[in-house]
Amino acid sequence: xNPGLLGIEELDRAAIEAILTRAKDFQPLQSQSLxxxxxxRGKMIVNLFYEAxxxxxxxxxxxxxxxxxxxxxxxxxxxxVSKGESLVDTLNTLAAMRPDAIVMRHAASGAPHFLARxxxxxxxxxxxxxxxxxxxALLDARTILDRRPSLEGLxxxxxxxxxxxxxxxxxxxxxxxxxxxxxLCGPPSLLPVxxxxxxxxxxxxxxxxxxxxxxxxxxxxxxxxxxxxEAAFPASEYFRFYGLRLEHLELAHPDAIVMxxGPINRGRELSSEVADFQRSVxxxxxxxxxxxxxxxxxxxxx
Amino acid sequence: MSIVLKNGRVIDPASQTDxxxxxLIVDGRIAGVAPNLSSPKAEVFDATGLIVAPGFIDxxxxxxxxxxEHAENIESGSRAAAAGGFTSICCMPNTxxxxxxxxxxxYIVERARSQALVNVFPIGAITKGSAGEELAAIGAMKxxxxxxxxxxxxxxxxxxxxxxxxxxxxxxxxPVIDHCxxxxxxxxxxxxxxxxxxxxxxxxxxxxxxxxxxxxxxxLAQLTGARYHVAHISTRNAVAMVxxxxxxxxxxxxxxxxxxxxxTDEEMxxxxxxxxxxxxxxxxxxxxxxxxxxxxxxxxxxxTDHAPHAGSDKMQEFExxxxxxxxxxxxxxxxxxxxxxxGKITLNRMIELFTTGPDSVMRLGRGTLVPGAPGDVxxxxxxxxxxxxxxxxxxxxRNSPFGGRTxxxxxxxxxxxxxxxxxx
Numbered sequence: 001x002n003p004g005l006l007g008i009e010e011l012d013r014a015a016i017e018a019i020l021t022r023a024k025d026f027q028p029l030q031s032q033s034l035x036x037x038x039x040x041r042g043k044m045i046v047n048l049f050y051e052a053x054x055x056x057x058x059x060x061x062x063x064x065x066x067x068x069x070x071x072x073x074x075x076x077x078x079x080x081v082s083k084g085e086s087l088v089d090t091l092n093t094l095a096a097m098r099p100d101a102i103v104m105r106h107a108a109s110g111a112p113h114f115l116a117r118x119x120x121x122x123x124x125x126x127x128x129x130x131x132x133x134x135x136x137a138l139l140d141a142r143t144i145l146d147r148r149p150s151l152e153g154l155x156x157x158x159x160x161x162x163x164x165x166x167x168x169x170x171x172x173x174x175x176x177x178x179x180x181x182x183x184l185c186g187p188p189s190l191l192p193v194x195x196x197x198x199x200x201x202x203x204x205x206x207x208x209x210x211x212x213x214x215x216x217x218x219x220x221x222x223x224x225x226x227x228x229x230e231a232a233f234p235a236s237e238y239f240r241f242y243g244l245r246l247e248h249l250e251l252a253h254p255d256a257i258v259m260x261x262g263p264i265n266r267g268r269e270l271s272s273e274v275a276d277f278q279r280s281v282x283x284x285x286x287x288x289x290x291x292x293x294x295x296x297x298x299x300x301x302x
Numbered sequence: 303m304s305i306v307l308k309n310g311r312v313i314d315p316a317s318q319t320d321x322x323x324x325x326l327i328v329d330g331r332i333a334g335v336a337p338n339l340s341s342p343k344a345e346v347f348d349a350t351g352l353i354v355a356p357g358f359i360d361x362x363x364x365x366x367x368x369x370x371e372h373a374e375n376i377e378s379g380s381r382a383a384a385a386g387g388f389t390s391i392c393c394m395p396n397t398x399x400x401x402x403x404x405x406x407x408x409y410i411v412e413r414a415r416s417q418a419l420v421n422v423f424p425i426g427a428i429t430k431g432s433a434g435e436e437l438a439a440i441g442a443m444k445x446x447x448x449x450x451x452x453x454x455x456x457x458x459x460x461x462x463x464x465x466x467x468x469x470x471x472x473x474x475x476x477p478v479i480d481h482c483x484x485x486x487x488x489x490x491x492x493x494x495x496x497x498x499x500x501x502x503x504x505x506x507x508x509x510x511x512x513x514x515x516x517x518x519x520x521x522l523a524q525l526t527g528a529r530y531h532v533a534h535i536s537t538r539n540a541v542a543m544v545x546x547x548x549x550x551x552x553x554x555x556x557x558x559x560x561x562x563x564x565x566t567d568e569e570m571x572x573x574x575x576x577x578x579x580x581x582x583x584x585x586x587x588x589x590x591x592x593x594x595x596x597x598x599x600x601x602x603x604x605x606t607d608h609a610p611h612a613g614s615d616k617m618q619e620f621e622x623x624x625x626x627x628x629x630x631x632x633x634x635x636x637x638x639x640x641x642x643x644x645g646k647i648t649l650n651r652m653i654e655l656f657t658t659g660p661d662s663v664m665r666l667g668r669g670t671l672v673p674g675a676p677g678d679v680x681x682x683x684x685x686x687x688x689x690x691x692x693x694x695x696x697x698x699x700r701n702s703p704f705g706g707r708t709x710x711x712x713x714x715x716x717x718x719x720x721x722x723x724x725x726x
Contacts, residue, residue, distance in 0.1 A: 086614070086617070088618075110503075110573030110620050111619045113573050192500050194500035
């Protein structure tokens, strides 16, 4: 078994709690003037991004550097990938340079799982296709727990293109393990019925008002046009039926928070007012991303 | 040249034979089935405790020659067939160039004559380049040796073209074999659409993509009167539709692969391309319908869809890997272990599915041990324990989910046209 982090599904509560607790230790560091530790001094982390990403790649890079590790980032364009080298050959080449971990994002679901069977180097999944994005779910949980004592019994609405969302899958696995009730909401073509079997306590609806009713947490997902291989939903009416507007928030729990993994599309999946709403925690999520990824890197390499 | 197979349990469904006897083969043909047969100078093989059956026929094989010899060729594929107990194989036309002309058909026939250990029968393409538009030279291919037509893997989406193909095939008395898949419904799919595909974030191939095509083809078969055969049937509805069409008197047959009765999508190793094939491994309600169809007689044939792919092609991201697995060497063992041993079908029925079943579709004049028939014999054991070692495979490819599995029962010796071509 590869010692990295491939997904939330295979983690147990204790493993998740350990990361979330450790991430809390790293939170104050983010606002100190001297932010750098030497926990991972001398360690080398390769960020291998086969898909464009600004925030996740930067977040991993900063997390590595704040732990004192060296980080190299490689993006698919301009590397051997565009010269037709296979994924296995690229990874074997990188592994031969003896990094301590490879952080990897790839457009193909399961790409890191496939590689983990052939490589001893720990692989940290930074998003694989439409499958999982484990560190996103961890930072989301950290962000919720900064405002709530526990995940148990919380009603969480996840709204948008669920079918193509790795963020949704990782969050469903994590939240369900801790006893949250999850409502998945989206247009029928982006909400396959089999999602109900993903984990216990998951329900589905095509009605955004029903999803938001009494919600403690509202997670909006980006409309992933790049992952839709067909016109699964008429884009022109998406906002009308699945966009989050201020008036929706009256249906939710009075303290409900609004989350979004970013990058946000104002006017597509949520209105500009909601994005700037005082209980929107979108920037807190970004901030927690570094603390959570520090905890993950420390656990995998340290 | 003669061979006598002594004292085996001879099962020949075609002649309703099931008894302990000797089988004598002289000059490449069955000379007799009876106790205490002998012939001077005959090579004697002791088949005590073994089953002696007509040579098995695999009517759905990809030999990859010409064009993809790095994955398989006629010689290596035929050796894998012999080691799997098959004496005759029919090879699909998706080579490079596609077998859509009498030149390619003749090339395959000639190569098989000089290279193959077993009988090889080419299947011609339905359309030129299997592009689904213009009919191939069906009659000329038949004259060159083609025994059926199919655009396997690249189904004819245009219903009018399929209609014409059936009309021509009927006039040449050839069966039309279809890989039933609505390419619009299945587009981009990597595995069966269901709980697992949603969990793993892989795009699904709905069962309906197969059902829609089977329904269309059955209507066209009714319209044209053609002999129509469904390749690798894998869904509950498709099996039901074939059964219904039969009741209405249509000349419809179908086959199932060992992997579609032995495995479900639940048993897939996540993102392991050795579990990626078309049709995909279905969920258990579909799989049990396939098993029921084999038992009830709706499904006539077990065929492997042996689809070799070079290691480098299968060592990729799941969604980039080609579809298909090799199957010649494990088919008999899987049928014994998954169907006969658990009592789902009888041994006699299994042998039908490998002999008279495919022969009735392809009309090769084989699949029986009656005197005068070609001297093709499959000798196998129902209790031999053996382990499938992929590194010892006779195929040039290694893409199988069954590597390392220990089986109870398997082939022991294979006789083609009166000569041993393989012995364990």
